[in-house]
Amino acid sequence: MKTVSKKKENAPVIITELGRIELNKQIENIRNVQLPALAPFISATDRDERDVAEFTRLTEEANTLEALVSESGKPDLLIDDKTIRLGSVVKIQTAKETFKVRIVHPVEAHLDDERISVESPLGQAIMGNKKGDRVTVLAPSGNWSALIKEVALLP
Numbered sequence: 001m002k003t004v005s006k007k008k009e010n011a012p013v014i015i016t017e018l019g020r021i022e023l024n025k026q027i028e029n030i031r032n033v034q035l036p037a038l039a040p041f042i043s044a045t046d047r048d049e050r051d052v053a054e055f056t057r058l059t060e061e062a063n064t065l066e067a068l069v070s071e072s073g074k075p076d077l078l079i080d081d082k083t084i085r086l087g088s089v090v091k092i093q094t095a096k097e098t099f100k101v102r103i104v105h106p107v108e109a110h111l112d113d114e115r116i117s118v119e120s121p122l123g124q125a126i127m128g129n130k131k132g133d134r135v136t137v138l139a140p141s142g143n144w145s146a147l148i149k150e151v152a153l154l155p
Contacts, residue, residue: 012073014086019108019115023069030062068107075153082151084126086118091150092126098149103127122146 015023035058041051075087084090089102101116103126109117116123121139126148129135133148 012071013068013105013107014075015069015072015105015108016075016087016102019104019111020069020072020074022111023065023108027062027065027069030058030065034058035062065107072105082130084129084148084151087153089114089152090126090148092122093147093149094144 035055038051038055038058041047042055075085084103086103086105089100091098091100100114101122102114103118103123104115106117106119109115109120118124118127121137125135125137125146126133129148131148131151135146135148137144137146
């Protein structure tokens with residue numbers, strides 16, 4: 001029997017336009033505020049190696065984010081079939097509450113309270129579904145049911 005290994009395609013990371021703006025602000029803050037603030041400490045003769053480590057970490061973070069943003073794609077906003085995909089804003093109703101989320105790549109999930117990672121339990125449960133679908137969210141704290149009330153594509 002022949003074994004076939006599956007390779008993930010090197011598809012570009014998809015980032016929303018607002019996510020792109022916020023990630024660029026984060027890069028700018030690292031380059032123009034955080035790194036210059038650490039520079040005098042790392043050149044001191046009695047420097048603390050923790051400052052050097054932080055300077056290195058921040059430099060790597062900025063480089064990684066710059067590469068990711070420059071190589072990333074944008075959500076396809078031209079398809080209007082209301083299927084949930086990256087960039088979709090989804091209104092969710094549970095037994096306890098109704099709320100909105102925007103499905104995004106994990107790199108931009110931390111940018112605000114509306115964004116959730118496509119890799120999160122809720123993100124995984126609703127991807128590919130449409131308005132009116134009921135899904136079960138397989139969460140570490142326990143499974144729960146959600147109804148998809150609305151789906152919109154916003155830049």
